[in-house]
Amino acid sequence: MAGELRIRVKLGEFEVELQGDVETISKAMDTLREIVSWMPQPTTALSQSGPIVTTAPTQPPATETTQPTLPNIKIEKEDSLADIIVKMFSDPWGRTPKRLGEVREALASYGLVHPKQSVAVALLRLSQAGKLRRFKEGGEYVYTASLPLVSEAGSGL
Numbered sequence: 003m004a005g006e007l008r009i010r011v012k013l014g015e016f017e018v019e020l021q022g023d024v025e026t027i028s029k030a031m032d033t034l035r036e037i038v039s040w041m042p043q044p045t046t047a048l049s050q051s052g053p054i055v056t057t058a059p060t061q062p063p064a065t066e067t068t069q070p071t072l073p074n075i076k077i078e079k080e081d082s083l084a085d086i087i088v089k090m091f092s093d094p095w096g097r098t099p100k101r102l103g104e105v106r107e108a109l110a111s112y113g114l115v116h117p118k119q120s121v122a123v124a125l126l127r128l129s130q131a132g133k134l135r136r137f138k139e140g141g142e143y144v145y146t147a148s149l150p151l152v153s154e155a156g157s158g159l
Contacts, residue, residue, distance in 0.1 A: 071095075072111050083116060083124050088133055091147040099137075099144035 008021045009031075020030050073095035077086055090096055090108055100108075106121050125145050129136035135146045 072108055077112055077114075083114075083120065084128055086112075086114065087121075087124055087128060091134055091145070096145075096147040099139055099146050101142055101144055105145065 006022065007024060007027050008019070009027060010017065010019045020027050022030070073090040073093035075086070075089040075093055077089070081089070086109070087105065090105070091100075095108070102118065102122055102125065105125065106116070106118065109116060109121065125134065125136070125143075128134040129145065133148055135148050136143055138144070
């Protein structure tokens with residue numbers, strides 16, 4: 003194995019291990035630098051007196067025609083799962099239909115890992131309460147932000 007390198011890079015909770023010849027490692031390091039530039043940076047120190055606030059991980063710049071890949075919300079310590087989901091769907095991210103898996107991925111991006119069933123029940127209850135819309139698309143339920151109804155008094159009917 004002459005000329006083989008093995009490099010392990012650890013940044014916070016993320017770890018990458020690269021192995022190969024010098025040229026392959028060099029190319030992989032260029033890709034790794036780009037990936038690291040997209041990773042979330044520590045934004046706040048934990049404080050026992052104030053609320054815990056997290057922000058969305060840094061994303062590649064969105065173009066006008068693309069929807070954001072993650073919601074950009076602030077989560078506070080006292081927010082319930084339902085509160086967080088409502089915040090996510092209030093963001094432009096929630097204007098397009100999202101499947102259960104996409105909601106769980108968005109939650110996980112904030113470090114909130116919930117069982118599939120818990121998220122599914124929260125989504126169902128929010129749709130039953132009128133806070134989200136739920137419909138089938140391709141044989142699977144999807145969820146979007148609920149649109150406020152026009153007030154009958156203001157419509158002149």
